Amino acid sequence: MTVDAMLIQIDFKSGKPVYLQVVDQIRYAAASGRLRSGEALPSIRPLAEELRVNRNTIAKAYAELESQGIIETLAGKGCFLKEGATPFKASVREKLLVKEIDEAVVTAHHLQISRKEFLQRVEERLDHFEARAQEIGSKEQNPRNPSSKHTS
Amino acid sequence: MTVDAMLIQIDFKSGKPVYLQVVDQIRYAAASGRLRSGEALPSIRPLAEELRVNRNTIAKAYAELESQGIIETLAGKGCFLKEGATPFKASVREKLLVKEIDEAVVTAHHLQISRKEFLQRVEERLDHFEARAQEIGSKEQNPRNPSSKHTS
DNA sequence: ATAACTGTCCTACTTGCCTATGACAGTTGA
DNA sequence: TCAACTGTCATAGGCAAGTAGGACAGTTAT
Incomplete structure (x- = not known):
């Protein structure tokens, strides 16, 4: 079980579509600071495998999150929490x-x-929400270079 | 066009299920004081006819509102905005x-x-919301007897 | 160049939601 | 009692939503 797996918990008995559970939990994680701006999200296939769902289910969740302006996806590279202002x-x-x-x-x-x-x-x-963001923000600083994303 | 018809406006192009549009608009109307506690709601068939939808679509909306503890429905008599505490x-x-x-x-x-x-x-x-409730509350007082509902 | 990643598109199956029709049951007033 | 209301239930059709599998395309490191 990877650290990514702990980020999302699917309840198959809830009746709520899996892709929406993923969307909500990532929205929540981002708002509470558990996911940082610019940070890479779990890539589609491994996450799908861990959650025992189809890749397209995760892809649909990520597409929805992108349409909400929350993440940004670069084909061939991965998906990242969007940094900068909302597109709205x-x-x-x-x-x-x-x-x-x-x-x-x-x-x-x-x-x-x-x-x-x-x-x-x-x-x-x-x-x-602010408390969680604070807590996490002070725990680990600069774990990765946020601008390493755009290498091309 | 009756006064009931003005209470609810359906947008058939919205993609949102009709019964949910009815639910939301009645919830909103009740919270803003446009519907008063104990007041009778439009009965199912006439409302369905005015909105050009099936009776069961309205019935489904009312059933949902009842499950939310917002209205109370007495078979053979009608549906009424619930008075008293929430059942939760x-x-x-x-x-x-x-x-x-x-x-x-x-x-x-x-x-x-x-x-x-x-x-x-x-x-x-x-x-x-409070402003609308105030406004309407002072406009007309005691238009009907709220306890006339339970005659049986 | 090749292998192993990344996300994307097309297609298809299945399930459940939404809506609709008909028949039924309780309430009320003439 | 009868007629005209009220809400309810069973059934069914149509269709979109959710999910899934195969093939494709961009990126990166060896």
Whole structure:
């Protein structure tokens, strides 16, 4: 079992498509700092083998992540966590953000969560992600050269 | 065109399942106060006719809303916005809430939204929903008897 | 040049989702 | 009781989603 295998855990009984489980877990890992900007992701075939799924399932997940502007894939070289700004313009970013926030707000309403408790929870989760990013950031510094990616 | 028809707008070109569009719009309407607690929802057949979809498509949406604890359906009488507490226990509510918040936080991270801007947006959206609820609540008071529902 | 990597495309199978129709059952008021 | 409502269930068709296998193309080091 490699260190890459620990990054992703598939639940075959969940009913949730495998490729979406991969997408979500990589999104989460990146936001919590477990994956660093510019870092190489596990390559498609080995990861597929470890998770016991088809290569195309992983390829589909990576394609989705690329369309979301989260990773960048160079044919023949590999896939890397994108460094630099999102490819989306301000109006699109705003729409995506408000949509996510509204879903959380509406859910909170139906769960009868008060405004105060909701805001506390939001701060708590922001802390959670920032704490993990901090922790990992200070543990190992410069493990690899981020610019070694573009050698061609 | 009835007042019920204005409550829901279906976009047949969106690719999003019709029944999910209905679910989301009713969730949203309830959270913004456009639908009041205990109020009767449009009944299945008339609504299906107005939206030009099958009855079972609406029935499926209502079934989903009931499973989410948002409406309550009495066979032979109709469907009503649920009054009273959610049927979910604290641990489930917490899981559902944190899941929604995390999705928003992760999305914000990848859109490179700062913590400050994110919190501002959250407050803004909370205001948005509360403002609508306030507005509607003061406009018309007691338009119908909420307890007239349980006559049997 | 060759071998061993990398990701990509084309094609195909299967399963489940979405939608639709018909028949059925509870409620209400004339 | 009867008619006109209400929601429900069983069944089925169509089609897209998810997954998979084979062949292909770019990269790198030997």
